[in-house]
Each structure stands twice: as C-alpha cells, then as structure tokens.
Amino acid sequence: MTSFSAGILFATLTGFCWALLAIGLKYALQFASTGTIVWIRMMVAFTLLFLIYFFRERQTLKKIFFKPPWQILLAGLFLAFNYFGYMKGLELTTASNAQIMIQMGPLSLLFVGVIYFRETIRPIQWIGIGIASIGFILFYLDQMLIVFQNTDLYLTGNIWIFFAAITWTGFASLQKYQLVRGWTPQMVNLLIYGICCLALFPSANLGELTPLSPWQWSVLFILGVNTLIAYGALGEALQRIPASYVSLIIAVNPLLTIFAVGLIAHLGLTFINPEPIMWRGYLGAIMVVSGVAIAVSLKAKVKKT
Helix, strand or coil, X not given: CCHXXXXXXXXXXXXXHHHHHHHXXXXXXXXXXXXXXXXXXXXXXXXXXXXXXXXXXXXXXXXXXXXXXXXXXXXXXXXXXXXXXXXXXXXXCCXXXXXXXXXXXHHHHHHHHHHHHCEECCHHHHHHHHHHHHXXXXXXXXXXXXXXXXXXXXXXXXXXXHHHHHHHHHHHHHHHHCCCCCCCHHHHHHHHHHHHHHHHHHHCCHHHCCCCCHHHHHHHHHHHHHHHHHHHHHHHHHHHCCHHHHHHHHCCHHHXXXXXXXXXXXXXXXXXXXXXXXXHHHHHHHHHHHHHHHHHXXXXXXXXX
C-alpha cells in the first residue's frame, strides 16, 4: 500500500469514527452528564496512549511532558472547550443537528487564514461558503419547524455548537501553523489529551460513575477509544496526504450520521430518539456538506507583501 492510499484510509477512518461518535454521545447522555462524558472520553484516550508510549517509547514521555511547546498547550485548552461546547449542544439538540452545525468550524478556519495569515479566498471558495450558508439556514428552519417546540432550547444548543466550532478553529489554527519540530502526531495527541483531562476535570461528576452498569461503562470506554482512533488517524492522514484531501473526506461525515440515525429509526431501535428531517433539512444538509467541501478543499492563496 502506498503512502497516499494509507492517508486516504486514515482520513476515511477519522470521518467514520466522527460520524458514529455523535450517536454514541447522544446515547451516553441518558445515563451521564455532559461534563462526566467528555472527561471520561479524554481520560480513556490519554490513558491508552500513555500506556503505549510507556511500554514502547518511555524516553519520549520526558520530551512530551517536560518540554511542551506553548502552541500545543494552548491548542489543548481550545480542544477541551470544543469538546464541552459540542457536548452541550448535542445535549440540547440532536446528533444530526450537531454534526451539521459544527461544520461552521472549518468555514471559520478559512476566515482566520484571511485575517491573520494574509490568505485570499478564491471565487469558487466564496461560492462554497454561499452554498453552505444557505444550507445552514434551510437545515435550521427545518429543525425549528418540525422537531423543536422549545425554540429557546434549540437556539441555546446551537450557540453552544457555535462556541465549539470557534474553539475548534483556534485549535486547528495552532495545529496548522505551529512551528514545532520533532513532534509526531501521536506525541501531540498525548499532550493534548492530558491537558483536556486537567481542564475538563472540574466539569465531571464522579458520583455518576458509581451506579453505572457494565454496559454503560463499556459505552463510555468505547467513546474514549473512538477519540483515540479518530485523532490518531487524523494525524497520520495529514502526514501522508494534503490537508485539502483530508478536509474533503471528513466533510462527508455529517451525512453518514444522518443516514445512521435514519437507519436506526427504520430498524425500530429505540436507544436514541428519532430525528425527523423533511426535504428542507435534507437539502440543507447536502448543501452544507457540499459548500464546506468546496470551500475547504481548495488551498487559499497567500498575499504577497
């Protein structure tokens, strides 16, 4: 297998993990709170990756924890806020809604490039942004009209998701432009997971964990493994193929979430509530994904000084 083919597979694995993650998180909210879920998720990912390094590259741990670059430390804080904000938005809305609305993150990253890194957006990228914007509006209206009677609750949930998208933009900006040498993707992930564990600990309610059944513990553990695999695969993909290819593949994951939720309802499974979506919502979702894919898959031009 070539390096390029491996990169495509890693990016696909990341998209698949994130598509299923929203459904798993929504289910976990039935027996644990937002803060507890995100902390356990990070703790599992950190512990597993730490053990891998401890038994295979113990000397590397000294570099990770005793000489951490400030960019990675700040990126870890941004990612912790992203996880909490996304989870709160998911709690107040639906898995499909959270997956569609979080796509504001990649679009925000484009504008960061324009403001801080003197990039210019190409005309076709503006078309993608316009398509995605119309899609956001259509999907939002669809959910307001057929799903949510409490519009204030839905609005609050989407504000949390917008917060998650903005903090993800801060995380991605630091990851994209930081000048740290000699750090592998998994070294960066381990430090970020550790920072997230510390930052999210105050939000966790450890008393919720005592009455959990073995099955519920298994769900929380799987969510942590999902995080480890998704971000590990993402880092490996970015090392092998252009970021535009990775962005294009990952942009499809909201449609996979909508399909999976619809399949769950069709099979009569009841572990999460059905999420009715009418033609406006499906059209909006397709437009969001298509617009984001167009906008982020083309590298912006950098202005000459």
